Every structure is written in C-alpha cells, then in structure tokens.
Amino acid sequence: MSRQRPKRTALPPAQENIDKLEKIVNEGNFYGAQQMYKSISARYVAAQRYSEALDLLHAGACLQLKNNQLTCGAELAVSFVEALVKGKVAYDNENLDRVRKIYELFPQIPVPHNLEDDDDLHELTEALGAAKLRVEGCSSFLKAAIKWSIEFGAPKTGSPELHVMLAEYLYSESPELDMARVSFHFVRGNNPEKFASTIVNFMGKCYPGEDDLAVARAILICSRTQEPTIEYCFVGHFLAILVSESRMVVHFGCTSFTSSTIAVRFKEIEENA
Numbered sequence: 071m072s073r074q075r076p077k078r079t080a081l082p083p084a085q086e087n088i089d090k091l092e093k094i095v096n097e098g099n100f101y102g103a104q105q106m107y108k109s110i111s112a113r114y115v116a117a118q119r120y121s122e123a124l125d126l127l128h129a130g131a132c133l134q135l136k137n138n139q140l141t142c143g144a145e146l147a148v149s150f151v152e153a154l155v156k157g158k159v160a161y162d163n164e165n166l167d168r169v170r171k172i173y174e175l176f177p178q179i180p181v182p183h184n185l186e187d188d189d190d191l192h193e194l195t196e197a198l199g200a201a202k203l204r205v206e207g208c209s210s211f212l213k214a215a216i217k218w219s220i221e222f223g224a225p226k227t228g229s230p231e232l233h234v235m236l237a238e239y240l241y242s243e244s245p246e247l248d249m250a251r252v253s254f255h256f257v258r259g260n261n262p263e264k265f266a267s268t269i270v271n272f273m274g275k276c277y278p279g280e281d282d283l284a285v286a287r288a289i290l291i292c293s294r295t296q297e298p299t300i301e302y303c304f305v306g307h308f309l310a311i312l313v314s315e316s317r318m319v320v321h322f323g324c325t326s327f328t329s330s331t332i333a334v335r336f337k338e339i340e341e342n343a
Contacts, residue, residue, distance in 0.1 A: 081113055084122035088129045095133050104134070104142045111149065120157030127153055128168055135175035144207030147172045151214040154222075161223035166231060169215050173235050176208045178242055201245040208243070212236040230260035241268055249284050250291075257291045 087110050094103040107130040114123035127150040135143035150172065159165060179201070212232055219229035227233075237255035241247065249272060256265035269288055273281040 081110075081117060081119065081122075084114065084119075084125045087126055091126075091130065092133060095137060100134065100137065100139045100142055103130070104139075104145070107146055108149065111153065115153060115156055118157075120153060120159065123153045124150060124157070124159070124168075128172065131172050132175055135172070135177075138177070140177065140203060140207055143172075143175070144211055147207075147211040148214050151211065151218050154215075154218050159222065161219045161229065166219075166229065169212075169232065170235070173208065173212065173239075176211075176239065177204060178239075179204070198245040201243055205240065205243050205245075208239050209236065212239070227258045230258065234259035234261045234264065237268070238264070241272075247272075250287060253284075253288050253291050257288075 087106075091103050091106055091110075094106070107126065111123045111126045111130075114120070114126065127146050131143050131146035131150055133143075134146060151169070153159075154165065179197070212235055216228035216232045216236070219232060220226065224230075224232075233255040237252050237259060240255070241252045252268065253265075256262075256268065259265070265288070269284055272284055276284065
C-alpha cells in the first residue's frame, strides 16, 4: 500500500504571515524570521501569487533593515527584486517607490576620522569593514533593480532614479571611493545638479591634482552618452555651484584655469550650445 504524501496546507493571505513574522522579528529572532521570510515567499512565488510574495518580501526587508540587520535586509531586498522579475512586474512609479522605500532604510554612517590611539584605529578598521558590507548589500540590491527596470519598462540604460540612488550611496558610504563608478551612475540618472554638487564636494576633500581629473572625467562620461543635454546641464550646474560658493579662483586661479583642458572643454560646450 503506497503512502500518500501529506497535503500542504493552503497559503493564507500574505498579511497573516507579515504580522506573524513581524512578531518574531520584534522578539529578536532575526535569523529564524529570515528563514521563514524566504521559505514562505518561495511558496507564494511557486503558486504564482506574486503580489503577495512581493508584499511579504518588502515588509521583511524593511523590518530587518529597521532593526539594523543589514545582511538579512539586503538579502530580502534582492529577493524582492527577483520576485519582480519572476512575476514580470512592470516598472512604474508605484514599484519604483517600493524600491526607494527599501533603499532609504539602508544605513548611512560616517566613517570616523581624527585617529589618536590604537583604540581609534581598531574602531576605524571595524567601521571600514561595516561600510564595505553596507555598500555591497545596497549595490547588489540597486543593480538588480536597475536590471529589472531595463527589462520591464524603463529607458534602455535603466531607471534614472535608481542610478541616482546608487551613485549617492556609493559616494556617501564607500570606504574606498571610486569616482568613476559614481560618475557612471550619475550620468545615467536624471539629477545633473546633484551630480555637479557631488563633484564640487569631492574637489573640496580630494588630493591635490585629483580635482581637475574628477571634472574632466565627469565631462568625458557625459559626452559619451550621446545626450548633449546631459553634458550642458551638468556643466551649467557645475559652474553655477562654483560661482555661488566663490570657489572658482580658489580651485583654478585665472592663469591655470584658462589654459587647462577643462577650460578648453567648457569653451567648446559654450560655442556649441
């Protein structure tokens, strides 16, 4: 006599599981809740109840991040995007807002400076390690979201809003700042003013000689987008910020600025505008 497999109990509405798992998280059982978020959401996906899987994963990612569980929150955030892809969910303002809500919960913690003793050095080492994990977690989430946006309705280079989010997080949180990566995402974004202000901010704290390079690289990347408007907007905002903060002479004295390759590029842009 063959044994019959036990029947799986029917999946309840997602809100029941959301409430149950929230209680488990609030009790401090973060790991246990994490395993349940993953297994239950997988059952919703298998049943093609994508909307409920998304609700559960979104609630879980937000709750874990609110409780400073970065690894758990980042994992559920990526799973949320994977469910968007599996459900072939369209890129629209509503789903963009859901991604943004998760992004805004990723921690932003300044790395300590002014080291004076061994304890400070130990603190810095730990802070740099934590910052690296934050950047890896948030980057994985937003890169996955950008790929989803390309496939399901955003422009061919991906959601401009998502590119700006990633650029801002890389700039503010990366322990080893890569301005090329930051510029790459800003150029594919829709906020040239923010891009320009970030470059100006970088110029105020970089090593001597890196400021010209950062500006030249930003303009070069803009020019390669085949979207002249992006380049003109960036340069316009960049110059406006420098002038408004009275930093033109500080960074480029009259002689060096007029002979620099950056000045030549600015002149070309003005002539072609």
